[in-house]
């Protein structure tokens with residue numbers, strides 16, 4: 250059997266990786282390919298996985314590693330997840346990393362003895378936020394390791410996708426291009442919104458595979474690992490950054506979007522990302538709330554029942570945030 254190609258999606262928190270993953274899944278399906286997905290999320294709650302679940306077709310399969318970063322998970326667990334996906338003989342494996350992982354580590358894992366004959370590394374796609382990339386690579390000057398990881402994601406990329414370019418000024422584009430060219434002068438740099446790029450070059454050389462009878466018979470399903478990942482085994486190994494904390498806020502009452510947005514923004518830049526499912530006082534039903542780089546999006550969802558908010562950041566004053574969040578909730582109930 251020819252080795253199965255693996256595409257790695259990297260990019261800082263909130264830069265558009267899951268948006269890209271959803272596009273890749275649609276494109277793979279359009280080409281008659283069967284993709285398999287390995288997702289890695291910081292935090293115990295699987296916000297992005299829910300979005301991807303909704304897009305996965307019956308014949309596609311997903312593995313998720315929650316509550317930790319591939320950088321601090323044991324290699325064996327990642328390799329085990331890849332092996333599970335391989336049982337289904339997909340045509341391509343898509344690996345979405347956390348925003349703070351170094352993609353080279355996954356490339357390295359593909360050379361582990363259990364999988365090295367069965368998979369081949371295909372491409373690294375790196376997304377970034379047009380506006381905040383320059384800020385992120387300087388505001389964390391004190392956290393040199395994080396800056397190094399974010400830059401490394403660009404340096405090793407085969408395609409660099411610059412998202413959130415809606416309001417980008419020409420002068421900013423020139424400055425950003427100059428910086429990116431310095432970090433990587435061999436790969437295309439594509440300016441876009443919502444990871445909307447031509448995906449044909451990504452799927453070049455990937456074709457449908459003949460499946461064995463056993464794989465044809467085995468029904469495709471979504472495979473979720475039972476084990477949890479913690480940062481306890483994170484020993485800050487090569488390149489990846491593992492000091493980022495995640496914190497889940499319980500949500501008991503409908504919220505006012507503007508107040509939530511104001512609270513989240515007030516913790517920029519320590520708060521890197523927030524996402525969750527919230528009921529809003531002004532809109533009916535459940536909303537998926539996504540906050541990244543001071544921008545917030547609300548999108549109605551139907552299949553979510555539990556409300557929660559996941560915060561991802563560095564040195565977050567968690568007690569203070571929880572206090573302010575409770576105050577905000579109390580005000581909402583006393584209205």
Ligand SMILES: Nc1nc2c(ncn2[C@@H]2O[C@H](COP(=O)(O)OP(=O)(O)OP(=O)(O)O)[C@@H](O)[C@H]2O)c(=O)[nH]1
Pocket residue numbers: 260261262263264265266267268269297347348376412413414415441442443444522539540541544546
């Ligand atoms: N305005 C704008 N929003 C975007 C664009 N691309 C993605 N987004 C939004 O940015 C938020 C984060 O996008 P995701 O695709 O979840 O980013 P991610 O890199 O997977 O995020 P993490 O998994 O948390 O690291 C979502 O609300 C997206 O809809 C863009 O080009 N413009």
